[in-house]
Amino acid sequence: MNKFFIAVLYILALFPFCQPVTAKPRPDARLFTFDAVIQLAKEQSPKYRYAAVLFENRQWQYRTYQSNYLPQLNLSGVLPEYNKTIEPRLTDSGSLIFINTHNASSSMQLSLGQEIWPTGGYISINSQMKRIDDFQADINRTRYSSVPATITLTQPIFGFNNRAWDRKISPLRYEEAKRDYREEMEDIAKEATSYFFNLLISQIGYEIAEKNVANNDTLYKIAERRYEAGKIPENELLQMELTLLNSVQNLDQAALDVEANTLKLKVFLGITEDYPIELVPPTEIPQFEVDEEVALAQAHKNRQQIISFKRELLEAxxxxxxxxxxxxxxxxxxxxFGLTQQALEVQEAYNNPSQQQRVRMGFNIPVMDWGRTDAIVGTAKANQTLVKANVELQRINFDQEIYLHVKRFKVLRKQMAGAKRADEIAEKRYSITKARYLDGNLSLLDLNIATEERDKASRSYISALRNFWLAYYTLRSLTLYDFERNEPLVIPSEG
Structure with a gap:
């Protein structure tokens, strides 16, 4: 084999490794950047729609709570009630007789009521009009009864004031809902990150497998010529053939992985169209410092769980x-207290009304309940103590989680920089090793080791990117704070 032919084969063998890690996208494929995938996940994914509907439900619940403390105006009535039957009637002498009744009645009532939340009472102003048509009388008689205005007060004394407690707890629940919605958005971004990098790793694995097949095929052809020239033993030729067969199998498996992870990403994002996806790796890494104390302070200020602690203690x-x-x-x-009148004509039913007053005081005193009161109060007190202990334990775990994650985030950022450098070194080492193998200065074992290390370094770099971005969105979820812009996370749609 002349030197010119060897040089040509050498150039052909090196050519695939002059290409970048990311292959050219297919003509029918759609390119997706990392930011675009995160945005789609927060705008159209099934998980986003569920979170949005759940938050909307909690908004309506809060509006219902607010309406409980506003005046309520109601109009009710009966138009009409017709009655023709035999009814029992008590006579003046005390005996009971049955009489025929034939009448119709109608009524209309307008009421304006208001909760008195500091005391748990309810006050209302009512106006009522009634009409009765008596068809049983010799002459059809119609009578009217009016209550122009009545003020009514219902007030529990020494009882449980549900409205006062509801006024303390419901705003906390709504604030929890808002913060929980923000956390859910970051959790969606974190899950989208996992699906994005799972597909990216499989795509890069497929590209590596493609390059390995092309290079192993070239190396096998060179080995065949060397074997024919008597420069290598048959064992080395067989090893090259086996390496080529293994790389073809790896390519088939890589193609299956790409297809599976593409489907998973589409399902998560809510994409129903059938088209290939090509991902663009995120090359720009946000540069910002995270202090443990600042992260902890922002988490205490912004997180849903802190409000949850207050609510749990109040509920206890x-x-x-x-x-x-x-x-x-x-x-x-x-x-x-009110006014009332009755007459044969509507106008007269409002003339010179008489006063009407009603007062009633009811009470309940437990005399002997065989320890039931002590048991109920004791259970509530034990539950109160348990809640306080549990909240205190959760506070400790909460602080530890924030502190440890900030430390982990810093370590992952350093590891990512190291993985990137390792990928560059492994690629360069492989090129040098391959050149020396083609010159006959290194064995096939050295070339295989360099190939494995190059592939491993490429995957490790993408995995390090994946871990960094997962930690990034976890940090946002744990603090509800944007450390790049130095401001709390706010979602416009939550208002």
Whole structure:
């Protein structure tokens, strides 16, 4: 074999390794950057739609809570109630007789009511009009009864005030919902990161497998010529053939991995169109410093779990107050004052109305309950103590998680820089090793080792990128803070 022919084969063998790691996209493929995938996940993925609907549900719940403390105007009535039957009637002498009744009645009532949340009472102003048509009388008689205005107050005394506690807890629940929605958006971004890099790793694995098949095929052809020239033993030729066969099998498996991970990413993003996807690796890494104390302070300021701690403690206090308020002495006051009149004509039913007053005080005192009160109050107190202990333990774990993750984030950023440098070194070492193997200065074993190290370094670099971005979005989720812009995370659609 002359030197010119060897030089040509040498150039052909080196040519595939002059290409970049990312192969040219297919003509029908759509390019997706990392940022585009994250944006799609936050705008159209099934998980986003679920989170958006859940948050909307909590918004309506909060509006329902707010409406409980606003005046409520209601109009009710019966138009009409017709009655023709035989009814029992008590006579003046005390005997019971049955009489025929034939009448129709109609009524209309307008009421304006308002919760009194500091005391748990309810006050309302009512206006009512009734009409009765008596068809049983000799002459058809119609009568009207009016209540132009009545003020009614219902007030529990020494009881459990549900509205006062609801006013403390419901705003916390809504604030939890807003912060939980923000955390969910970052969790969606984190999950999208996993699917993105799973597909990217499989695509790069496929590109590596393609290059390995092309190079192993070239090396095998060179080995055949060397074997024919008597420059290498048959064992080395067989080893090259085996390496080529293995690389072809690896290419088939890599193609299957690309197809599977493409489908998973499309399902997660809610993409229904059938087209190939080519991913663009994120080359720009955000540069910012994260201090453990700052991250911890922002997490305490922004996270949903901190509000959850307050709510859990308040709910434990509420259950304690309810246990005491519903088992001891309780009383209820009902009072109403208004005007009323009755007449044969509508206009006369509002002339010179008479006063009407009603007052009722009811009470309940447990005399003997065989320890039921003590058991209910004791259970509530034990639960209150348990909640306080659990919240305290969760606070400790909360702080530890933030602190350790910031440390891990810093380590992963350093590891990513090291993995990138290792990838560059492994690629360069492979090129040198291959050149020396073609010159006959190194064995096939050395070439195989350099190939494995190059492939491993390429995958390790992409894995390091994956771990960094997962840690990045985990940090945002744990603190609800954007360290690049130095501002809390706010989602416009949550308002």
């Amino acid at each position: 206090d509420m259950r304690m107050a309810k246990a005491k308020g519903e088992t001891g002495f309780t009383a209820n006051l009902f009072a109403s």
